Amino acid sequence: MxxxxxxxxxxxxxxxxxxxxxxxxxxxxxxxxxxxxxxxxxxxxxxxxxxxxxxxxxxxxxxxxxxxxxxxxxxxxxxxxxxxxxxxxxxxxxxxxxxxxxxxxxxxxxxxxxxxxxxxxxxxxxxxxxxxxxxxxxxxxxxxxxxxxxxxxxxxxxxxxxxxxxxxxxxxxxxxxxxxxxxxxxxxxxxxxxxxxxxxxLRDHRKLGKELDLYTMSPLVGAGLPMFTPRGTVIRDKLAQYSNQLREAHGFTKVWTPNITKTALYETSGHWAKFGDELFLVTSQETDDEMALKPMNCPHHTQIYASKPRSYRDMPVRFLETTTDYRDEKTGELGGLNRVRSLTQDDSHVFCRQDQIEAEIHGLLASVREMYETVGMKLRVRLSYRDDSDGYLGDPELWTAAQEQLKNAVIANELEYFEEEGEAAFYGPKIDFMATDAIGREHQLATAQLDFVQPERFGLEYTAEDSSKQQPVMIHCALLGSIERFMSVFIEHTAGWFPLWVAPEQVRILTINDTVLEYVEEIEATLRETVLMQPIKYNEVRFARDDRNESLGKKIREATAMKVPVQLIVGPKDQEAREVSVRTQESETKVALSELGEFLKGL
Missing domain, CATH: 3.30.980.10 (Threonyl-trna Synthetase; Chain A, domain 2)
Incomplete structure (x- = not known):
């Protein structure tokens, strides 16, 4: 049919x-x-x-x-x-x-x-x-x-x-x-x-978020304003750390911008006219300045770029900032971590020459591809182009050249793609990242966008080789997009069984009885000395001990309910043999204590 x-x-x-x-x-x-x-x-x-x-x-x-x-x-x-x-x-x-x-x-x-x-x-x-x-x-x-x-x-x-x-x-x-x-x-x-x-x-992130103690909401704090527990904060931090690591490998440097700004910034950028009713307004008791909580970061980054003269030799200039933005979303549209009022973006902005667009997009796509291969989600992209209507700003010839460069970069990165005319933003063509989760649902998680408008609105320029003043092209990109939204998808994709590198509690030691407590201390010393290098560098092992006077079966059930990926079962025979029983989702095996660190690195 x-x-x-x-x-x-x-x-x-x-x-x-x-x-x-x-x-x-x-x-x-x-x-x-x-x-x-x-x-x-x-x-x-x-x-x-x-x-x-x-x-x-x-x-x-x-x-x-x-x-x-x-x-x-x-x-x-x-x-x-x-x-x-x-x-x-x-x-x-x-x-x-x-x-x-x-x-x-x-x-x-x-x-x-x-x-x-x-x-x-x-x-x-x-x-x-x-x-x-x-x-x-x-x-x-x-x-x-x-x-x-x-x-x-x-x-x-x-x-x-x-x-x-x-x-x-x-x-x-x-x-x-x-x-x-x-x-x-x-x-x-x-x-x-x-x-x-x-x-x-069964995978609903709202259900698992509560069961796994990842985040909470409070009516005293407000709708759409999630608070992350120690366990949930580990996941947020590790995802952001990995995103930063991937982008820094491609030449991005960190910047920081404040959470409030004068509304004049967004009037200049054009965001006030388009999104003014989505901004949280801030009142000063000291001045008459009209302020707002920042809903996005790109206008701030233009001001860092504009803070000093730039030459063609400086290009491209690459900024990254993982920061929380605020948008006054309608209450009825809020839901778990999918749609929130405080969203943290792993934001990136590139200021480059027109002839550098393809190379910059290539680097961003390589980072995106590596990110989604690591989290185990199939990725394809939508190339969103302009159509023949009058709703787009900028030189049509520049658009045509830019769209061709986007397509070339996607092909070079061997990404599955499809093209749609009329889906571009008014200020430039874009790439929408579409990730498929474990049960076949497709999610748009982030976007790479070319922007010909903000550089013009803010009067950004650089000195070209012939000493003329030229306007840079701006590229917006995030690997995760909203970390909150990404986490909602990631929790459901994994069903809460997070990969070892990002799991809030990677290892739990389960004792059979209290005769092995001194040996457990040796195991803990080994874990403290173990550093997991992939995919995040210098990721120390996060572990806990369950030495309660309870049955081993109960301890295993509770560790499994919390979806702890590695359970180390320790009894008198393990102590005598100088080994541990390593229990994962897939198997259970005996590992010598001297080899435990290398074994964990291989998981």
Whole structure:
């Protein structure tokens, strides 16, 4: 089944869902029911009554009955005024509102709603004289289709969840119940999808973050402002350390900028006009300066570049800064570490000549490739180009040359890529890094962007070989992007079983009894002398001891629940043999104490 057929099938199932709800709740009022990724939803108003997951079984039963009846999907049209009267007579106020809007504004309304349930749409933005309907059994709905021929021609489905949704996405409107379902052509495809969802549930970083004691939230601190525990802070620090190490190997040097700035900086950069409503404003009790918590770092780095004269011999100039930024995200959009108000970026900015773009992008991509190979995620990139519209700033010839250099660098780094016109930022083309996690989900984690605009806005320049003043090109790049967002993906990718180099507790020593405590001290001395050199240089072993008067089985279960990657089991026989039992996820083996350090380095 191709994508178009699958879309039609899912759309038909949305109608079957509404028809089933109508059978069970005859007074139900309906909004829209479009196809979404892997399935569909329908917005429903049942007044005071609420659909719960306990109702899913009877709704699915009613859906299967409709499917088994093999009802034909019959298409017909109706004059717009007659359709409005139909909606009014059938107690469908949401359809009536849509029809009135269609009568006035035609396709503009349909596009704004981003839904399939908009009737037959004519070309242009003219008001409509006629709209389309579909009928299956005794259920009639405003719809432009298409649908399968009959209800029996749909695949496997399952209702998944119910959520609140404001009508047409506006908070002032009525809140409806949005009933979601998933659907696939074959039952085995549905089963595979449900298994992936179950894996995603088990790997949910919010669940694991609590169980593994990685971060916490507090209502006294505020929504979207995570605080990291000692264990979670180790992961943050090691990821940032590795990112810095990779970039420093390519000539980047660290800088530091303050967390607040005058808003004039962002007015000059253009960010105030575009993102002003996302800034946290700061009031001074000493001056009249209008200040803000910094939401990004690039304008600050331009000022470091501009702090002294630059020559073509100085180029490229490379800055890196791993720092926390602040954005006043909407409360309803916050979720775990995915979307936060305090985000830490491993930010990088390059100021270079136009002829240096390809070499600089090549170095950045080599770092990105090494990072994602290390964390075990397959990487591909999207090359985002400009199109022929007027929404882009800068010389088109410069854009063309820059886009070619981006593509050459991606090819040289042997990265899988695809190209999309019209996806560039207004100030330059970009590379979006798309990483695939352990259960097949793709995440955009970071971006490398060319910027022709900020150097111009800030009047940045360098002295060329012919003594003329030239404007540098600015390149923005981060390997991780937001460390908080990366951690949410990384926790779920690993299911909390972090690689040894980044695990908050790498080794736990488990004693069988208290006769081996002196030997344990020798083991600890060996661990203190062991330094793991890959991938981070000088990564000292992080270990703990569990010598409680508890059974070994309980100690192993607790260490495993905390997903400690290496467990050293020590008993009297180990002490006598001058060895330890090394237990990992994959195996358990005996290792001589004298060889323990080298063994750990090889994990």
């Amino acid at each position: 191709n994508e178009e057929q699958l879309h039609t099938m899912r759309h038909s199932l949305a109608h079957i869902t509404a028809a089933a709800v109508k059978r069970l709740w005859p007074e139900a009022k309906f909004g829209v029911g479009p196809v979404v990724e892997n399935g569909f939803y329908y917005d429903i108003d049942l007044g005071e009554e609420k659909i719960s997951e306990q109702n899913f079984g009877k709704i699915e039963k009613a859906m299967r009955r409709i499917i088994s009846e093999g009802q034909e999907f019959e298409h017909f049209t109706m004059p717009i005024d007659e359709a409005i009267e139909w909606a009014r007579a059938n107690g469908q106020p949401y359809k009536e509102e849509l029809l009135n809007d269609l009568k006035r504004s035609g396709t503009t309304v349909a596009k704004d709603l981003d839904a399939d349930e908009m009737g037959t749409i004519a070309d242009g933005d003219a008001a409509l004289d006629e709209v389309g309907f579909y009928k299956n059994g005794d259920f009639v709905d405003l719809c432009r289709g298409p649908h399968v021929d009959k209800t029996s021609s749909v695949g496997a489905f399952k209702l998944m969840r119910i959520a609140g949704a404001y009508w047409r996405g506006k908070e002032d409107n009525a809140q409806m119940q949005r009933l979601y379902g998933v659907a696939f052509a074959m039952q085995d495809e549905l089963d595979e999808h449900l298994e992936r969802l179950e894996q995603a549930r």
